Amino acid sequence: MTLTPMRAARPARVVRAAAAALAALSLAACMPPVPSTPDAPTLDAPGAVVPAQSDRIVSETMRELAAADGAKDPSLLGERVSGSAATTRATEYIVAANGGATPEVISETMLATYTTGSATWPRVMATVAEAADAAHTPVVLEWVQDDVQSEYQLRWWAHMVPGGVLPAMPGQSTGADQLSLDTPGFTLTPEQAIEDYVALLNAGASSELEEAFAPDPYRQRMFEARTALAASAAPRSGTYGDTVTARIDEAFVLADAEGGALVFLPLDVVSDFNVPGAQLSLPASDKALLQETLKARVVHRYEDLVVLRIGAAGSGLLPTVVAADHNLVSVATS
Amino acid sequence: MKRKWLAPLVGLAGLALCAVGGVAILLRPAATVNAVGDLEAPIAVIPPEVVAFDGLLSISVTAPGAFDVRTARPVDVFAWAEDDHTSVVRGLVSWDDVQVDDVNAGGSYVADGDGDLWRDSILATGETTIDPADVEPGVVIVLVSESGSSLGDVTLTLSRDRGNGWAWPVIAGGLSLIVVGLVILAAGLVESQLPTTRERERKGHDSVKKTSEAKKAKVDAQPKRKAKKP
Numbered sequence: 001m002t003l004t005p006m007r008a009a010r011p012a013r014v015v016r017a018a019a020a021a022l023a024a025l026s027l028a029a030c031m032p033p034v035p036s037t038p039d040a041p042t043l044d045a046p047g048a049v050v051p052a053q054s055d056r057i058v059s060e061t062m063r064e065l066a067a068a069d070g071a072k073d074p075s076l077l078g079e080r081v082s083g084s085a086a087t088t089r090a091t092e093y094i095v096a097a098n099g100g101a102t103p104e105v106i107s108e109t110m111l112a113t114y115t116t117g118s119a120t121w122p123r124v125m126a127t128v129a130e131a132a133d134a135a136h137t138p139v140v141l142e143w144v145q146d147d148v149q150s151e152y153q154l155r156w157w158a159h160m161v162p163g164g165v166l167p168a169m170p171g172q173s174t175g176a177d178q179l180s181l182d183t184p185g186f187t188l189t190p191e192q193a194i195e196d197y198v199a200l201l202n203a204g205a206s207s208e209l210e211e212a213f214a215p216d217p218y219r220q221r222m223f224e225a226r227t228a229l230a231a232s233a234a235p236r237s238g239t240y241g242d243t244v245t246a247r248i249d250e251a252f253v254l255a256d257a258e259g260g261a262l263v264f265l266p267l268d269v270v271s272d273f274n275v276p277g278a279q280l281s282l283p284a285s286d287k288a289l290l291q292e293t294l295k296a297r298v299v300h301r302y303e304d305l306v307v308l309r310i311g312a313a314g315s316g317l318l319p320t321v322v323a324a325d326h327n328l329v330s331v332a333t334s
Numbered sequence: 335m336k337r338k339w340l341a342p343l344v345g346l347a348g349l350a351l352c353a354v355g356g357v358a359i360l361l362r363p364a365a366t367v368n369a370v371g372d373l374e375a376p377i378a379v380i381p382p383e384v385v386a387f388d389g390l391l392s393i394s395v396t397a398p399g400a401f402d403v404r405t406a407r408p409v410d411v412f413a414w415a416e417d418d419h420t421s422v423v424r425g426l427v428s429w430d431d432v433q434v435d436d437v438n439a440g441g442s443y444v445a446d447g448d449g450d451l452w453r454d455s456i457l458a459t460g461e462t463t464i465d466p467a468d469v470e471p472g473v474v475i476v477l478v479s480e481s482g483s484s485l486g487d488v489t490l491t492l493s494r495d496r497g498n499g500w501a502w503p504v505i506a507g508g509l510s511l512i513v514v515g516l517v518i519l520a521a522g523l524v525e526s527q528l529p530t531t532r533e534r535e536r537k538g539h540d541s542v543k544k545t546s547e548a549k550k551a552k553v554d555a556q557p558k559r560k561a562k563k564p
Binding site: 032034035036037038039040041042043044045046048049050052053056057119145148149151152 | 363381382383384386387388389407408409410413414424425426427428429444449450451452453454470471472473492494495
């Protein structure tokens with residue numbers, strides 16, 4: 001049989017088409033698809049501050065504090081040490097220069113570090129520094145980061161009360177939940193605990209709230225001093241009183257690992273001693289803080305930190321002060 | 335008749351499979367690929383999902399000047415860079431191109447290298463390569479130009495499955511078919527050399543006939559014996 005040219009071309013076209021299809025098939029089969037972006041892995045350490053960060057923060061803070069302590073110069077503070085911590089230290093330098101106690105050196109060795117897993121600001125970081133010596137107890141230090149652009153700054157510290165026990169806290173890699181003051185789930189809300197404790201401090205030992213809190217040496221000393229000073233003023237028709245105010249905006253609450261919480265409560269305490277017609281006298285160290293002429297009235301201002309532990313609902317644990325310091329920051333005549 | 339077509343058909347199918355497999359091997363893509371993207375902003379963010387890309391071997395950054403390579407929690411980084419002009423690496427557009435989104439063009443620029451936000455921070459210059467295995471899972475890599483100028487470009491080097499793992503089995507299958515076709519062909523050839531059954535039967539009948547005739551002739555040729563009397 002003889003094929004016409006047209007018929008002969010047909011198989012050739014078929015072969016070419018088949019070859020092209022084959023090549024296309026092979027190419028398509030060869031090219032792996034572009035992978036899509038996977039889900040983000042979860043963080044191994046979701047805490048806001050991992051040990052490398054907290055070590056840096058503590059180290060820089062202590063370096064600044066040591067430099068200021070060495071020079072007794074509060075102007076060297078401000079980068080890492082600020083707020084009430086800087087104010088208290090500046091006062092201590094003046095007191096020390098006028099025969100008062102030397103500022104206690106805060107150890108750089110931290111026994112514990114508590115951070116948050118918070119995604120908002122301000123944030124808090126707390127550490128427990130080992131005791132400077134046998135005469136002192138460990139110190140709870142509180143750093144605050146105001147916003148994302150700011151650095152953590154040491155704002156407050158307080159010595160642990162003798163026998164004070166801090167609760168177990170979440171690990172630093174996880175971070176503790178930073179709670180609002182009205183968070184429920186405790187024997188009482190942090191806000192209520194603050195209100196009640198401040199009311200107790202203002203009312204004195206006779207308050208019905210006295211039984212609502214575990215005994216603590218902070219308020220015991222305050223009440224004893226109040227009683228003694230009021231007694232010394234009374235014979236001359238004088239008065240003595242303490243006015244305690246909570247800095248609610250600067251209070252922080254960290255959830256502990258036992259269902260309870262630690263409340264970091266800054267307080268302003270104004271102690272007013274007034275004996276009309278009298279000429280008061282002060283120790284040299286206090287007098288150094290006074291910018292006016294002392295007469296019948298003297299007002300001491302303190303910036304204190306109280307660390308209050310509250311228990312989980314149903315635990316039966318009374319709110320307990322685990323750390324507190326009474327820090328003199330100024331002396332005035334009104 | 336059937337065998338006449340079966341062998342070529344099987345052989346051709348085998349050749350086709352070999353051809354497909356061969357083309358797939360010849361045209362196989364490279365095992366590693368470099369995808370490149372421009373970092374137009376002075377700050378670049380490489381989120382954890384990009385660092386977690388399957389097969390990501392390295393992240394290389396080429397910048398004209400010095401820059402910081404930092405890591406931090408995603409929530410902190412996105413708060414920190416909220417108003418800043420930032421290049422955000424999103425993933426791959428193709429095997430050659432990295433998808434980079436330019437965010438807040440004309441926005442602010444804050445270098446602040448010593449912030450407490452950063453889990454790690456190192457100063458780099460020129461071309462710098464980051465091994466994803468060295469990056470803590472879940473953190474964001476942040477690149478910050480020291481001068482505030484554009485960073486340059488980022489290269490993601492990935493290993494990939496070439497997608498031709500099937501080629502060798504296909505070639506093996508094709509070769510097997512070719513062998514089967516050849517066997518069929520050989521069998522046909524051998525069979526064509528052998529006599530058919532009819533021929534064998536016919537040959538067999540003739541030989542039987544010849545044998546019986548020969549036997550008969552032999553019997554006739556023998557002298558007849560007398561039967562013995564009992």
